[in-house]
Amino acid sequence: MKKKSPKNKDLIGKQKYTVSDSNSEWxxxxxxxxxxxxxxxxxxxxxxxxxxxxxxxIIETKDCENLSKDFLxxxxxxxxxxxxxxxxxxxxxxEQIRYLMETFPNILGKSETVDYWNKKGSLIGDDxxxxxxxxxxxxxxxxxxxxxxSMLRKISFLKFINxxxxxxxxxxxxxxxxxxxxxxxxxxxxxxxxxxxxxAFESLRSHLTSLDGHLENKVWIDGNKFSIADITxxxxxxxxxxxxxxDLFTKKLSNLRDYYNRxxxxxxxxxxxxxxxxxxxxxxxxxxxxxxxxxxxxKQLYNNFESSPLP
Ligand SMILES: N[C@@H](CCC(=O)N[C@@H](CS)C(=O)NCC(=O)O)C(=O)O
Numbered sequence: 001m002k003k004k005s006p007k008n009k010d011l012i013g014k015q016k017y018t019v020s021d022s023n024s025e026w027x028x029x030x031x032x033x034x035x036x037x038x039x040x041x042x043x044x045x046x047x048x049x050x051x052x053x054x055x056x057x058i059i060e061t062k063d064c065e066n067l068s069k070d071f072l073x074x075x076x077x078x079x080x081x082x083x084x085x086x087x088x089x090x091x092x093x094x095e096q097i098r099y100l101m102e103t104f105p106n107i108l109g110k111s112e113t114v115d116y117w118n119k120k121g122s123l124i125g126d127d128x129x130x131x132x133x134x135x136x137x138x139x140x141x142x143x144x145x146x147x148x149x150s151m152l153r154k155i156s157f158l159k160f161i162n163x164x165x166x167x168x169x170x171x172x173x174x175x176x177x178x179x180x181x182x183x184x185x186x187x188x189x190x191x192x193x194x195x196x197x198x199x200a201f202e203s204l205r206s207h208l209t210s211l212d213g214h215l216e217n218k219v220w221i222d223g224n225k226f227s228i229a230d231i232t233x234x235x236x237x238x239x240x241x242x243x244x245x246x247d248l249f250t251k252k253l254s255n256l257r258d259y260y261n262r263x264x265x266x267x268x269x270x271x272x273x274x275x276x277x278x279x280x281x282x283x284x285x286x287x288x289x290x291x292x293x294x295x296x297x298x299k300q301l302y303n304n305f306e307s308s309p310l311p
Pocket of ligand 1: 034035036037058059066078079080081091092093094123124125167172
């Protein structure tokens, strides 16, 4: 096996070296809850590609398997998903999807519209705050913070010591440690986390309003043809459902609401999102729903969303 341990922190796209000696042509290192993993799983399903799934726990789902020596050889940045094609890694979910589109150009439609909305739905960069005006994926990632708090509550403090020491992104590790230590009080009035969440909410509302306008008289983003852009937005809208924001966003956006209902009826939605749900995910989302009603810092954050002025 040709092997080289990658060092570069900015690994993006397909690499020339191999990181495993699997017999499967396609291997996906993924996590059941991770939004980017869901996106690539759905893509592989829609393309009908046979692949070997390798589940990797991340701290919010139980453990830090992504920080193990073995996984760091697969991805030194410690993130999922990682797609291997003939054992060569492809990093970053939007690159993995682009690679699939280029490898199988005739399966899902491609057009400027698809590119535009797919890019708009992406999560780009290590710090999501920078890209909220451009990317809805970055906004959704920031609006997931309350769910992270809810899910991390059950994880022991001891695991966070290992997490903080080993994680290659100290910024990310610090944030997650704060969620565990401070709980929902990270969102208290005028805190940086509260301000960022409100900015993300407002930017996302503007992205969703544009999408709602675009969807007028359309079944899918590119008209009648289901595309990669629909996969991207399927995962984003579902995440907004998980954080109890979908009704608030779609209340006045009926095209978007109907579109999300169509997405939920798609087989890949059940097979790649719902069937991968776990007790941790279900109890995290359920507890968040209850906490929004009763935990003051969280309740106040959601009240702020509701009363935030329209652009
Ligand atoms: N931009 C990356 C983001 C990947 C990412 O942040 N993955 C998260 C899960 S959604 C992760 O691996 N988290 C684990 C950790 O950082 O410890 C992509 O699109 O693949």
